[in-house]
Amino acid sequence: MRGDAMKVIVCVKQVPILTARAAIDPATNRLLPVDWIYTLNPHDEAAVEESLRIREEHGGKVTVLTLGPARAEEALRWCLAMGVDEAIHVVEEASPDWSPFAVSSVLADVIRGLEYDLLLFGKVAIDDGMGQTGTFVAEWMDLPVVTGVVRVELHPGERRAVLHRSLGKGDREVVECPLPAVFTMDMQANRPRYPTLGGRRTAERREIRTIHGRKEGEALPCRDGIPAVEILRRTPPKIRPKKILAPDENESAAGRMQWILSGGGTRKAGGRITGDAGRLAEGIVAFLVEKNFLPTARTDPGGSCTRGNSGRTPSGTCGPG
């Protein structure tokens, strides 16, 4: 193996895709699972593809890790067919109580026992759309994190990476980050490969390491005995009449183009918070409290975690509070 070989761990999730009647179960406030078909989360698949390209360029090893029920094995087999070297399955029953907080603390525990230079995640799972697990793991592991990555340039010799983040509307942010680190990948980053027959055969043969998570009846990782996430109610989105704004015909062509490029009339109301991470977090919390999204009783930071105990909890920025 070359000196700049990279050991990459990719954390993936098997997600349901909704193909039919979207009905909400009144008991749990969640979608009914009858019509679910499962597949690998596409952002995670892009992360797997990125890890394989990293291995092809720098050498090394790719391990995929998932937490999920027995059926999640299919997602791991797909990753193996794509060409990853090893797969680890933390077998846990599906439960609505699994939150990014709980998942990330279990994943962090497993990752601590492994060697790695880089941790990759998908930026968000397309089922619950939380987009927090990667960031939480970075927090538990005390690693830098870059989210929404669309391009990775690794410099393993210098233990650093240059990353492009997608900011939407074509904007990109280029950041540099020391290694090891956590990157959460955007599916726009690449076009994942389609498994070859050889890949499928390897995937059929290879053994998946399974870790049995909790013992029967053991509680999920939580904060002070309270589940980190609880769905209180679910309301359909408010239907707002959509305004379609066209550029002023009297403007010059250049003027109209500038108007469109600047976002046109679609600018959202509201302010923008700037400053360091602490200020950002305070700003967000203040906003949520002001808008009454946050029950004030649960906002105290710094609680301890029952698992993945690194002595740190995710900060308030996008924390479990």
Added chain:
Amino acid sequence: MKSVGREILWNLPHPATVAPYLLLGVLLLAFAMGIRARVRFYRRGRPEGENRLDRLRERAGDLFRIGICQRRVLEKTPGGPIHLALYGSFIALFSVTCLVAVEHDLGVKLLDGDFYIAFKLFAETSGIFLVGGVGIALARRCILRPAGASREWGDLLPLLLLGSVTLTGFLVEALRIAVTHPAAAPYSYAANAVAPLFAGVPVPDLLRLHRGVWWGHLLVAFVFLMSIPYGKMAHALASPANIFLRSYRPAGTLQPIPDFDARETIGAGAIEAFSWKQLLDLDACARCGRCEEVCPAHATGKTLSPQKMIRDLRSESGSREANRLGGGAGEGEEPEIEGLGVRTADVWACTTCGHCVTSCPMMVEHVEKVVDMRRHLVLGKSDFPPELEQMFRKLEVCSDPWGFGPARRTEWAAGLDLKEVGRKGSVDFVYWVGCAGAYEERCRNVAVSLARILKKSGIRFGILGPRELCCGDFARRTGNEYLFRRLAKKNIAVLEEYGVGKIVTPCPHCYNSLRNEYPALGGRFEVLHHSELILDLMESGGIRPRNALEKTISYHDPCYLGRANGIFDPPRRVLSKIPGVRLAEARRSRENSFCCGAGGGCLWLPEQGSRINERRSSELMDLEPDIVATACPHCMYMLEDGMVSAKGRGRIPESLDLAEIVLRSM
């Protein structure tokens, strides 16, 4: 009567009695080496997926009819008769030469008296046919230049050699007559007509000239014979073998791959990855161009030509290095499959309509090769059009190519109160809807129409509901054998679990897979196409078309129903049983039907050149029908779209499935 005969090797000094035998030795050696090289080449191929030596009587019969009697060659004019002239007269003259050799070498006096006269007339006439055939063939290739007939040296050289052999033969004869004035001269009527030209020439000059031309004749003839295993003429040996070893599977069926589950690689990315029979095919091709003439991709401006593909494969196979090293595309070049010399765009342009296969007089199997190359691109190199990848992923996750998923598979049947097949023996027929009927908006009406007809007929039938998955036809024909087998095995398991014996389906692609390709995976079912079942029901009185339908209907034969499975008549008979219907037969119909453009997964692929469905739609619209009928959901919407987009037309006919038309009349 004075004995007529001739002195063999007249005017030829001693070397001429020995040298031909030496040359013959060289010829036989070169011939044998050529054959050995070709056999070695075939042996580089992988084993065959089917038994090519069963049904020996049938094979011998086909060898006689198709090979020796040239039945399929003769199906086309003028190529057929021209070839017959060349082939027949060559064999005749070759036998004549052998007869002379027998007389001379074995010392048996054969060429004597009346027999000699008959022999003369026969040889003379054969010679004229051969020269005439060569002349017409050359004129056709070089002057008339019909599409598909190439003017490459490889094609012209055998003709030129054959022509030279015969002309020098006539000349030798004429010179002999000019000197000796034999009694039998009038029977050599062609040579005798030429002989007077040499009247004024002194005899010693004639003798010298005769000797010279004789040697020329001998050499050209030997060169021609020697060249047989090496060039295009290899077809003279390979095509009889190829016809004998032909496949007897239904035309639309791909070979089973019995050892698939044990295989790590699949598909043809190198010449060795084709089976030995596929390699024999390359030599059997005589470049007659019939496949190209009927190819829907070639007709609509794609670069694919089945003939060219075979030729490219053969010429690439000539150089071993190319198979190993042949790199990807250079700058400005179209990407090719490494080492095969076939453009990837061509591999994806094939609709697997099978017309090339059924029109080939040498029984070459083009589609099998195309699919083998697709398998290499999909499952070997994972390098294929992204549109297909979308389809594969949907098939894999949702089990249908549109990606709706099992939960929506019965949406089309809402309100019809259909029975879902449950325990054993509860139904006579399983109604296999197919993904098009279940999901595609336009085709849902076909599914509903057939369901209504079946309900009215009173037969006991049921649907599989969400447990019916895609039959895998698209996956298989786009090279994804893995996915095909996964789907097929699941389907077989479900059908077996329910103990289903009979299946009826409105989709010829499902029909072909279930009937012809599932048996290799252990699923044996009695499958009927809906046109067959509707005809049965009409004949037994189960359904009665009452309402007159005063319409002109033009029926389009779906490739996978007609050419692939020989179902030409049931749909036509169903239509003709509807009162008032007038049938207008398309110019290209039945075995010669022209593809709609959807088959072989091309439905999912972008199309270069002009559109196949528009071409077919215009042809059908030329008949000015009220309705274009078909019996395949994919053909139906391809033609519907094609008739709308084929511009500059007045009234656009309706595109309807057979079931929809029958229901209207009930």
